[in-house]
Amino acid sequence: MTAEGRTAAIVPAAGRGERLGPGAPKALRLLGGAPLLVHAVRALSASHAVGLIVLAVPADQIDEVRALLDEPGLATEIVIVAGGETRQESVSLALLALPDHIEVVLVHDAARPLVPAELVAAVAAAVHAGNPAVVPGMPLVDTIKRVDDEGHVVVTVDRDVLRAIQTPQGFNRRLLESAHARADGGLATDDAGLVEMAGERVLVISGHEEGFKVTRPIDLVLAEALLARRRAAGQVA
Ligand code: CTP
Numbered sequence: 684m685t686a687e688g689r690t691a692a693i694v695p696a697a698g699r700g701e702r703l704g705p706g707a708p709k710a711l712r713l714l715g716g717a718p719l720l721v722h723a724v725r726a727l728s729a730s731h732a733v734g735l736i737v738l739a740v741p742a743d744q745i746d747e748v749r750a751l752l753d754e755p756g757l758a759t760e761i762v763i764v765a766g767g768e769t770r771q772e773s774v775s776l777a778l779l780a781l782p783d784h785i786e787v788v789l790v791h792d793a794a795r796p797l798v799p800a801e802l803v804a805a806v807a808a809a810v811h812a813g814n815p816a817v818v819p820g821m822p823l824v825d826t827i828k829r830v831d832d833e834g835h836v837v838v839t840v841d842r843d844v845l846r847a848i849q850t851p852q853g854f855n856r857r858l859l860e861s862a863h864a865r866a867d868g869g870l871a872t873d874d875a876g877l878v879e880m881a882g883e884r885v886l887v888i889s890g891h892e893e894g895f896k897v898t899r900p901i902d903l904v905l906a907e908a909l910l911a912r913r914r915a916a917g918q919v920a
């Protein structure tokens with residue numbers, strides 16, 4: 684079987700999007716006329732790195748999401764499951780839906796709709812090359828300071844050794860499954876965090892500025908502008 688056939692992407696898309704403000708669940712909010720999760724699925728499909736995409740969505744939105752993803756050009760097989768109370772639980776539930784032949788799993792936030800397909804492919808390739816856990820990371824642009832309870836600076840941190848971590852994060856499937864099984868109630872903000880707790884080494888490769896997460900309203904403004912630029916350049920429909 685091809686590397687693509689042995690690789691699946693899990694898309695956690697069951698969050699409420701509280702920081703984005705009132706409205707539909709974040710993954711269903713529109714960007715250039717299409718929901719965020721549709722953009723994320725298109726990017727994963729365009730990478731030609733995954734043969735299957737498993738989405739974890741709010742339990743009452745499974746049928747709606749299935750209809751949204753019924754579009755031509757999405758060659759990738761898609762499975763939709765109900766997500767959980769936390770992102771970690773949503774990923775765990777999606778892992779249960781993977782068929783036996785899947786050996787490599789990418790986990791990609793629906794909230795990162797404009798991730799370049801090349802970044803998806805690079806993460807998958809690094810796992811297939813023998814790295815059991817691979818994440819994209821970006822250098823920090825702001826000065827970082829540690830503060831105390833009263834808001835006074837304790838120390839300025841050396842930012843050269845820090846990275847802001849994005850998705851997709853790629854894993855050997857068995858490693859990711861055992862990390863989730865061992866997590867047992869403990870929460871990490873990303874999947875690599877669980878793998879680190881299990882004692883495995885995680886490789887950081889170069890991320891991409893267009894892989895940013897839509898978290899606050901201003902991120903949606905940036906995403907709309909970026910999408911408009913891509914459309915003007917004829918890069919997307
Ligand atoms: N997510 C999920 N299940 C949850 C919570 C989050 O699948 N119970 C997903 C979100 O849909 C998103 C990704 O995890 O694609 C990253 O989470 P985040 O950016 O925090 O999204 P939300 O939890 O929706 O936003 P907020 O924290 O502002 O409510």
Ligand code: MG
Binds near residue numbers: 698
């Ligand atoms: Mg959240």
